[in-house]
C-alpha cells in the first residue's frame with residue numbers, strides 16, 4: 656500500500672520579471688540568459704507573502720481532489736524557509752485552511768517535493784494517514800543578491816501542491832544526499848550573540864553556487880536516476896510517458912533527454928515562465944499538465960529533482976492507481 660495523487664494545485668505571484676527587466680539592473684542580456692538557461696521570465700513576490708501563495712496552491716489542490724481540509728491527516732510543506740523561522744509554513748497553511756492534523760516543514764532544497772512524497776509514502780504504508788497535503792513553496796527572491804548576475808537571473812518564487820491518498824501508484828522512489836555545502840548554499844545571517852566568536856553567522860544571506868559543478872552533478876545524477884529507478888520499477892525509459900525534471904536549466908534537461916535517447920515531447924518544460932522555483936518546480940509542472948488533462952489513467956510519470964546538500968530524489972508513479 657502506498658499513495659496515489661488525487662489532486663494538484665499551483666500559485667505564482669503576478670509580478671513577472673523579464674530578462675529585459677534584469678538587464679536594467681545587472682550587466683546581462685536576454686540572449687545570454689535564454690541561450691544558457693532557457694529562462695525568459697520569473698515570478699517574484701511583491702504584494703503577497705509566501706503563505707498567501709501556499710494557501711492558494713493548497714486550496715486549488717484540495718478543490719481538484721474533492722477533499723475537505725478537515726479530512727487531511729498530515730500537511731507537509733517543503734521550503735528553504737517559510738515566512739517565519741517558527742512556526743513552520745505548514746502550521747500557518749493549516750491555520751488558513753482550517754485543517755486539524757499534524758503539520759511540519761521539510762527542507763531538502765530543490766529535492767523537497769520528492770522527499771515529501773517519500774515521507775508521505777511511509778505514512779500510508781504504516782496506515783497513519785488516509786489523506787496528505789504536500790505544499791512546496793519557495794521565496795527564492797529574498798535570498799538573491801540582485802547585483803549578482805550569476806545567480807539573480809536563475810530563480811523565481813512559486814508554490815505547487817498535491818493531495819495524496821492511499822493507493823497503488825508508486826513504482827519506484829529513492830533519495831540521495833552527498834553532504835556537501837560548498838557547491839550551493841545560503842548562509843544564515845543573524846546578529847552575533849555576546850558569546851559567539853565563530854564568525855560563522857555573519858555571512859550575507861545570499862545564495863551562492865558553483866554553476867558548473869551543479870551542472871555536472873545534475874546531469875550525472877538525473878541520468879543515473881533514470882536508469883536505476885526504471886530498473887527498480889521493471890520498465891525502461893522508453894515506457895515512461897512524461898519526465899517531469901527539476902526545472903533548473905533547459906540545458907540540463909536536454910542533456911539528460913539526449914543521454915536517454917528520448918523525444919522532446921516526453922520532457923515538458925515551464926522554466927521559461929518561472930525560472931527555478933526550487934522544490935516547487937516539479938509540483939507546479941505536475942499541476943500544469945494535470946490541469947490541461949494531459950495525463951491518462953495508467954500513464955507512467957517520472958519525477959526527479961536535485962539541489963543543495965547535494966540532495967537528489969526520483970519517483971516513478973502510475974497515474975490514477
Ligand code: ACO
Pocket residue numbers: 682683684687688691692765804805806808809839864865866867869870903904906931933961962963
Ligand atoms: N549575464 C551575462 N554574463 C554572465 C551571466 C549573466 N547572467 N552570468 C554569468 N555570466 C558570465 C560570467 O561572469 C562569466 O564571465 P567571465 O568569463 O568574463 O568571468 C561567463 O558568463 C561564464 O560564466 P559561467 O559561470 O562559467 O557560465 P556558464 O556557462 O557555466 O553558465 C550557468 C552559468 C547557467 C549557471 C551554468 O553553469 C549552469 O547551467 N549551471 C547549472 C546550475 C544551475 O542550473 N543552477 C541553478 C539551479 S541550482 C539548483 O536548482 C539546486
